[in-house]
Structure formats: structure tokens, C-alpha cells
Amino acid sequence: MHTFELPSGIEIELREMTGAEEELLTNQRLIRTGDAVNQALKNCIVRLGDNDEPTVKDVLDLLSGDRLFILVRLRQISLGDEVELELTCPNTACRASNAVTVNLDELEVTPYGEEREFAFTLPGSGGKVRFGYLDGHKEKRLAALKEPSISSAMLIRIIDVDGAPPTKKIMNDMSMRDRGALRQEMLRVDAGIDTTVETDCQSCGTRIRTRLEAEPGFLFPGVRL
Structure with a gap:
């Protein structure tokens, strides 16, 4: 088990994701309703503060910055610190693919007041x-x-x-x-964890900006969804 302090100051204990969570996070119907992430978080949270039987409602009660922090840490303990991304240049005259490596340990976390x-x-x-x-x-x-x-x-x-x-x-x-x-x-x-990814296209220099959680490589390295 892995213990972290959320940006809101709550202590949380997590277990690694399994195939059950991968199935949830690739279910397009559950993704559209937002239930995929909520159920995956509920499955993997072993303890939330003093609550050792958190429900989906407890997960929904969490502030968004805490929820994203948990998702990032789940990815980290399940698949490792580094995320390999392939970012496509937004310049329509270029559209080159750019390899970017993000270390999850280096993401800035801002605590809630x-x-x-x-x-x-x-x-x-x-x-x-x-x-x-x-x-x-x-x-x-x-x-x-x-x-x-x-x-x-x-x-x-x-x-x-x-x-x-x-x-x-x-x-x-x-x-x-x-x-x-x-x-x-x-x-x-x-507040929360800053998942902004910025880089310059290696071919034309156009600025590329995205959010880590929006990229398939974040949760599913090597898989094209």
C-alpha cells in the first residue's frame, strides 16, 4: 500500500490499479458519464483519512485538485514515475510527432488553503x-x-x-x-497538481500545450485508443 497527503491535507492510502481498473478506464460509456474515473478511484482508495471503507460518494465529495492528484499517484504507483508521450504538432502545415518524457515526481503540487x-x-x-x-x-x-x-x-x-x-x-x-x-x-x-505539459515542436518550433491526463500515454503507455 502507498500513503500520500492530498493537496487538501487529508492522508490517503492507495493500492495499485489492476486489469479491473483498466477495463473501467477504457469503457467509453462510463468515460462519457465520468463514472469510469469515479469507480476506479473508489476501487483503489484503501483509506481516506479515518475512513477505511470509502464510497463513490466520498470520492465525489473530494475537491477536483485532490481527485487529479490521486489519479496521478495511482498512475505513478501502478506504472512508474515516467510517462512517455507522443504529442502531435498543432501546426496544420507540420503535424510532426514529438516524443516527450514527463516525470510525475517533478509535477508541482499546490496545497489548498x-x-x-x-x-x-x-x-x-x-x-x-x-x-x-x-x-x-x-x-x-x-x-x-x-x-x-x-x-x-x-x-x-x-x-x-x-x-x-x-x-x-x-x-x-x-x-x-x-x-x-x-x-x-x-x-x-x-490548488492541486499541475499536469500542464508544454514543449516546442522539434520540427517547426510551434508551441505544444496539453494536459497530462488528456493524453492516452498517461494511463495506457504504448496503447492507441
């Missing part, structure tokens, strides 16, 4: 917005949307705007200046 709600004043309108962190429940709701957008990803984190419940109309009416500032504030307070 004690606050779970945040107040922000929009610079343009002066409106007051209260928002919180993403967790597994909110991730599942986003996964269920037919057409998730930047607005929906922000909206799901907002508690209220000037004391009123958030709506799509409020987000659509918000100026781009205010939306951009609110988005940056949400990013500023976020």
Missing part, C-alpha cells in the same frame, strides 16, 4: 460574486452536459452574483472584461 468560498468584485460592473471549488459532484454534472462550455464551467462554481442564484443569462450578459477577470481569479485560488 482553509477557505472553501471566495468573494470577488467584478472590475467592470462592480458586481459581487461568491464562488467555490470544483468537486467530483460538479465534475459529474459538467460531464453530463451535451455541450459543455467556458460559461458552464464557470457557472457551476458560482454560488451567487449580488446575492442572487447564478443563471446562464447572468453569465451571457457579463462583459468579457468581467468574465476574464473572474476566470483568472478562479484559476488563482485553485
Whole structure:
């Protein structure tokens, strides 16, 4: 068994992934609903704080930064520290394949503070917005949307705007200046593990940027999905 401290400060004990988790994480129906990751995490968490029988609800209750941290550490203890990626250049005139190696031990981890709600004043309108962190429940709701957008990803984190419940109309009416500032504030307070991968194309120099968990080589080295 392997013990880690989550970005939120909770101690967790994990076991390695097996073929059962590989089946879950390659099930397209479960992937679309978000249930694949939730069930895989539940299977592999032996202990969550003082809870030695965590349920799927306990997994969904976790903050998103903790959930991604667990997924990265599960990959690490199951398949090793290094991840070999093949990244395709986004330049349509190039499209070269670039080999990149990522060491999971070197990923930066930012701990959560004690606050779970945040107040922000929009610079343009002066409106007051209260928002919180993403967790597994909110991730599942986003996964269920037919057409998730930047607005929906922000909206799901907002508690209220000037004391009123958030709506799509409020987000659509918000100026781009205010939306951009609110988005940056949400990013500023976020915590967890940084899985950003950046490199320059070896053929044309175009910047390539992706997230580690979005690449097939992260969980399934050598397998094309």
C-alpha cells in the first residue's frame, strides 16, 4: 500500500490499479458519464483519512485538485514515475510527432488553503460574486452536459452574483472584461497538481500545450485508443 497527503491535507492510502481498473478506464460509456474515473478511484482508495471503507460518494465529495492528484499517484504507483508521450504538432502545415518524457515526481503540487468560498468584485460592473471549488459532484454534472462550455464551467462554481442564484443569462450578459477577470481569479485560488505539459515542436518550433491526463500515454503507455 502507498500513503500520500492530498493537496487538501487529508492522508490517503492507495493500492495499485489492476486489469479491473483498466477495463473501467477504457469503457467509453462510463468515460462519457465520468463514472469510469469515479469507480476506479473508489476501487483503489484503501483509506481516506479515518475512513477505511470509502464510497463513490466520498470520492465525489473530494475537491477536483485532490481527485487529479490521486489519479496521478495511482498512475505513478501502478506504472512508474515516467510517462512517455507522443504529442502531435498543432501546426496544420507540420503535424510532426514529438516524443516527450514527463516525470510525475517533478509535477508541482499546490496545497489548498482553509477557505472553501471566495468573494470577488467584478472590475467592470462592480458586481459581487461568491464562488467555490470544483468537486467530483460538479465534475459529474459538467460531464453530463451535451455541450459543455467556458460559461458552464464557470457557472457551476458560482454560488451567487449580488446575492442572487447564478443563471446562464447572468453569465451571457457579463462583459468579457468581467468574465476574464473572474476566470483568472478562479484559476488563482485553485490548488492541486499541475499536469500542464508544454514543449516546442522539434520540427517547426510551434508551441505544444496539453494536459497530462488528456493524453492516452498517461494511463495506457504504448496503447492507441
